[in-house]
Amino acid sequence: MAESLAASPSARSAARKRGPSLGDVAAHAGVSTQTVSRVANGLTNVEESTRQRVLASMQALGYRPNRAARALRSGRFRNIGVVMFTLSSYGNMRTLDAIAVSAATAGYAITVVPVERPTQQEVSVALSRLLEQAVDGIIVVIEAHIVDRADVELPSGLSVVVIDSTERSDYPQVDTDQAEGARQATQHLLDLGHRTVWHIAGPGDSYSAARREESWRRTLEEAGAPVPEVFRGDWSTAAGYRHGQEIAARPEITAVFAANDQMALGVLRALHEAGRRVPEDVSVVGFDDMAESDSFWPPLTTIHQEFEAIGRRALELLIAEIEARPEPVRSSVLHTRLVVRASTAPPPAGPAAPAAG
Structure with missing residues (x-):
């Protein structure tokens, strides 16, 4: 090798004054500037031992690739934007984590713009902010129900992938089979012998909540079971607790399907405080399979969905669009799985009270 990988004080000082260049790294590693450029751009036609030597020289000199210059040469910024409503929900955080890890593996950075309220104005502002950040997709x-609105314009000429957001067919989409999961939850309770299943739905403007509610209703109708009134929640534990207090006061309710695990947790607390046993008096099913759902008391029967797989698949589709790779599947729907734990059982013995319609 031309010289030791330990940069001399004079070399480090000169690099700090003007910033280390490709030439500095090439001289330090004993390779050509073309080889350094290939490594900096994530190309694979470099021997692994050479790549590691170049990376070590970059670190020793404090070299950082000039993203703007690289974008001028390649036409790409290797940066992906993510517009996301609420960073506090379990599903969104798991999805975002998978996007970030997959992007880093593929040599891309991510820029996240959270949307505090899912309104037309906030979504449009978030998209504009991302365009200012020079993203590839x-x-x-x-x-x-925002992305479908005519006054929300997704960037033209830029690769876009949508997760659980739209019925538009002009962009690749990735989603969980929400209807399948709701059917599994409802049918499980019916198969245990419950006369009907009550539902705590998500917000009225939510696509996933609407799909789960519609499938719950259809499953009951196909089984010839009464369709009770819907409790409307907002995904929070507080909403589940509030509706759980009413459920606890109504002895005719023996089975509840909550549209997510957090609302199911609120129901469990309300039932416990009211002295109604789960599952002996009331069975409860959630949706999401949060990491903590097996530690609820009792452990929660729920619907498992693959948030990480959703994030990875969305990133794969987006990069395929950015890099113009052959990608025959433009959209993906991932299956759900019923996870049976201790919060469900057959209804209590004795005559069941009629369900309210």
């Missing part, structure tokens, strides 16, 4: 995770 955007992943949209806004599950409310």
Whole structure:
């Protein structure tokens, strides 16, 4: 090798004054500037031992690739934008984590713009902010009925993938089979012998909540079971607790399907405080399979969905669009799985009270 990988004080000082260049790294590593450029751009036609030597020289000199210059040469910024409503929900955080890890593996950075309220104005502002950040493509995770609106314009000429947000067919989409999961939850309770299943739905402007509610209703109708009134929640534990207090006061309710695990947790607390046993008096099913759902008391029967797989698949589709790779599947729907734990059982013995319609 031309010289030791330990940079001399004078070399480090000169690099700090003007910033280390490709030439500095090439001289330090004993390779050509073309080889350094290939490594900096993530190309694979470099021997692994040479790549590691170049990376070590970059670190020793404090070299950082000039993203703007690289974008001028390649036409790409290697940066992906993510527009996401709420960073606090379990599903969104798991999805975002998978997007970030997959992007880093593929040599891309991500820029996240959270949307505080899923309104037309906020979504449009978020998209504009991302365009100012020089991104190669955007992943949209806004599950409310916003992306379908005519006054929300997704960037033209830019690759876009939508997660659980739209019925539009002009962009690749990735989603969980929400209807399948709701059917599994409802049918499980019917198969245990419950006369009907009550539902705590998500917000009225949510696509996933609407799909789950519609499938719950259809499953009951196909089984010839009464369809009770819907409790309307907002995904929070507080909403589940509030509706759980009413459920606890109504002895005719023996089975509850909550549209997510957090609302199911609120129901469990309300039932416990009211002295109604789960599952002996009331069975409860959630949706999401949160990491903590097996530690609820009792452990929660729920619907498992692959948030990480959704994030990875969205990133794969977006990069395929950015890099113009052959990608025959433009959209993906991932299956759900019923996870049976201790919060469900057959209804209590004795005559069941009629369900309210």
